[in-house]
Every structure is written in C-alpha cells, then in structure tokens.
Amino acid sequence: MGILFSLLNEAFPPKTKFNVEDIPDLTGKVIIVTGANAGVGKETAKALLTHNAKVYIAARSQGKAEEAIKELKEETGKEGIFLKLDLSDLKSIKAAAEEFQSKEKELHVLFNNAGVMVPPVDQLTADNYDLQFGTNVVGHFYFTKLLIPSLVAGAKSSADGKARVVNTSSSASLLTSGVDFNTLKDTPARKKRTTTTLYAQSKLGNVLFSNELQRRYGDQGIVSTSLNPGNLKSDLQRHLSWMERTFINPILHPASYGALTQLWAGTSAEGLNLGGKYLIPWARIGTGNVVAQDEKLAGELWKWLEEQVENV
Known part of the structure; x- marks a missing residue:
C-alpha cells in the first residue's frame, strides 16, 4: 500500500511552487x-544558461550536441560547451573528465541526468555491463569519482561552501527490492531478467549511490541528492511497445516540467539542505524506496563500483 501511495503521489503531483524564474543568478558557476x-537535460541546460551559468553539454554524439548548443544559443543568447562523454564506455568517461579538468579548476554543480530506459536485454556497454546499470550507475559513478577534486574545489570557492551532485533516478526505483550483483554484467542470471526489472534496479542504484556519496563526501562540502523527474514525454520511451506508450501517455508531462525538480536541487537555497534526500515532482521531498536507506547495501554497491573502475 505504501509503494502504491508513493507511485500515485509522484505520478500526480500538485502544482509546482518552484519555477525556472526562481533560479538565482548563476554567474561564475561552472556546471x-x-x-x-x-529532453530533460536540454531543458535543464536551457534554464542554467538563461541564468548565466557556464554549462558543459556532456553527450555521446557530437553532432546532436552541437545542434542542441546551436538551438540553445538561439533561445538564450548563451552558448553551451560540448564535452564528449559516452557513459557506456569507461575509457570515454576517463577522457571526458580529463578534458574537463584541462579547462576548469572548479565544478560547482554536476547533473547526472543522462540515462537509458528499457532497451533490449541483449544490449551491453563497451565494458560488458548490462547497458542500463552500466550506463545509469557505473558510468555516472566513475564520472563523479573522477570529478570529486573539481567538486571539492568548487565547494571551497563558493560563498556557501557547497558543490552539488544531482542524480536523476525514477519512480521505477520504488519497484525493486534490492540489487542482484549477479545481474550487473553479462551473465545467465541477467538474461533471465526483463528489461523493466533491470531498469528499476539501475534506478535504485542511482539512489543508493547518491546517498552513499552524501555520507562519504558531505563533510567536504558536496551535497548529493537523487530524484524522480516525473513521468515525462521524452526520447526515453523509444524502446516501449505501442501498447505501453498508449497506456502511459495520459500521465506524461512536458520535458520542461521534468527539469524543475533537479533545478531546485541544483540551484536553490533550499537545495543546500537536501543532501541525502530523494526528491519528487515538482520540487518536493519524497520518501523513496526503504531499501535505498540500507547503508550496508549502499556500502557494498560502492565497494563493487570501486572495483569495476580501479584499472581503467
């Protein structure tokens, strides 16, 4: 009953009390x-550029990123900066972090927004991980880990002494009871899972990672939050069947709404006090999956993630 209430609460949010116009001036902030x-990432970048942030558009496809940068400049008058990043390839992630750090000493906000949703089960990352867990969790973990020095420097340079990491999860994180480590790479156990259960597992992984990041680095000025951006119309649904799309379409909101909660976490004064919280549409604190509060599981996942990237 509790999960059903949470799902309904997240699927049918009240009118937002936070809007893009509420974002403070972000001059001097590197994001x-x-x-x-x-989708949501582009809407997030648009709002940040509008409020004078220096925004790196991290994406796999240079062509699509450059087109987005062009459109965003036409809409905002400000120009984003392309950062080539393929979250399904650990070597690409390392190169992206090195490229960023060759240009910037400080990072003030990291929006871990990208993700894949319900692709065919046979799809894997370049390093042989389940595509969803490998991209959504392993990829963002490694990228964040490499950028910790930049985030700590960003926190030290900020008037409030904080830097922020905003991790985009999903209401699907409520629909799983844990992390089966036997399904995270290409194994027989993984092949027995459906793509929707693997997706839910990866979204729980986002919340567990976010909470553990807060526990480990909160005392160094890093504020880590996780969130459900909402049920949104976006390219993420491209792998859904016609029947699934027809079923969910009535409860989908425009992508611009999906940016609100992460912008609240990443830019507002209230966001400074949201470390370790799970946020829900629109710009509210939610309860999340009780499993995500399991510090032992979060520690085990962090240890496993560290092992995956130690020899990249």
Whole structure:
C-alpha cells in the first residue's frame, strides 16, 4: 500500500511552487549536465544558461550536441560547451573528465541526468555491463569519482561552501527490492531478467549511490541528492511497445516540467539542505524506496563500483 501511495503521489503531483524564474543568478558557476542534448537535460541546460551559468553539454554524439548548443544559443543568447562523454564506455568517461579538468579548476554543480530506459536485454556497454546499470550507475559513478577534486574545489570557492551532485533516478526505483550483483554484467542470471526489472534496479542504484556519496563526501562540502523527474514525454520511451506508450501517455508531462525538480536541487537555497534526500515532482521531498536507506547495501554497491573502475 505504501509503494502504491508513493507511485500515485509522484505520478500526480500538485502544482509546482518552484519555477525556472526562481533560479538565482548563476554567474561564475561552472556546471556539467550529462545527456544535455535532448529532453530533460536540454531543458535543464536551457534554464542554467538563461541564468548565466557556464554549462558543459556532456553527450555521446557530437553532432546532436552541437545542434542542441546551436538551438540553445538561439533561445538564450548563451552558448553551451560540448564535452564528449559516452557513459557506456569507461575509457570515454576517463577522457571526458580529463578534458574537463584541462579547462576548469572548479565544478560547482554536476547533473547526472543522462540515462537509458528499457532497451533490449541483449544490449551491453563497451565494458560488458548490462547497458542500463552500466550506463545509469557505473558510468555516472566513475564520472563523479573522477570529478570529486573539481567538486571539492568548487565547494571551497563558493560563498556557501557547497558543490552539488544531482542524480536523476525514477519512480521505477520504488519497484525493486534490492540489487542482484549477479545481474550487473553479462551473465545467465541477467538474461533471465526483463528489461523493466533491470531498469528499476539501475534506478535504485542511482539512489543508493547518491546517498552513499552524501555520507562519504558531505563533510567536504558536496551535497548529493537523487530524484524522480516525473513521468515525462521524452526520447526515453523509444524502446516501449505501442501498447505501453498508449497506456502511459495520459500521465506524461512536458520535458520542461521534468527539469524543475533537479533545478531546485541544483540551484536553490533550499537545495543546500537536501543532501541525502530523494526528491519528487515538482520540487518536493519524497520518501523513496526503504531499501535505498540500507547503508550496508549502499556500502557494498560502492565497494563493487570501486572495483569495476580501479584499472581503467
């Protein structure tokens, strides 16, 4: 009953009390948005540029990113900066972090926004991980880990002494009871799972990672939050069947709404006090999956993630 209430609460949010116009001036702030070439990521980048942030558009496709940068400049008068990042390839992630750090000493906000949703089960990352967990969790973990020095420097340079990491999860994180480590790479156990259960597992992974990041680095000025951006019309639904799309379409909102909660976390004064919280549409604190509060599981996942990237 609790999960059903949470799902309904997140699917049918009240009118937002936070709007793009409420974002403060971001002059001097250096921000990365992963997956900023489309959907919620692009809407997030648009709002940040409008409020004078220096925004890195981190995306896999240079062509799509450059097209987005062109469109965003036409809409905002400000120009984003392309950062080539393929979250399904650990070597690409390392190169992206090195490229960023060759240009910037400080990072003030990292929006871990990109993700893949319910692709065919046989799809894997370049490093042989389940595509969803490998991209959504392993990829963002490694990117964030490499950028920790930049985030700590960003926190030290900020008047409020904080830098922020905003991790985009989903209401699907409520629909799983844990992380089966036997399904995270290409194994027989993984092949027995459906793509929707693997997606839910990856979204729970986002919340567990976010909470553990807060526990480990909160005392160094890093504020880590996770969130459900809402049920949104976006390219993420491209792998759904016609029947699934027809079923969910009546509860989908424009992508611009999906940016609100992460912009609240990443830019507002209230966001400074949201470390370790799970946020829901629109710009509210939610309860999340009780499993995400399991510090032992979060620690085990962090240890596993560290092991995956130690020899990249």
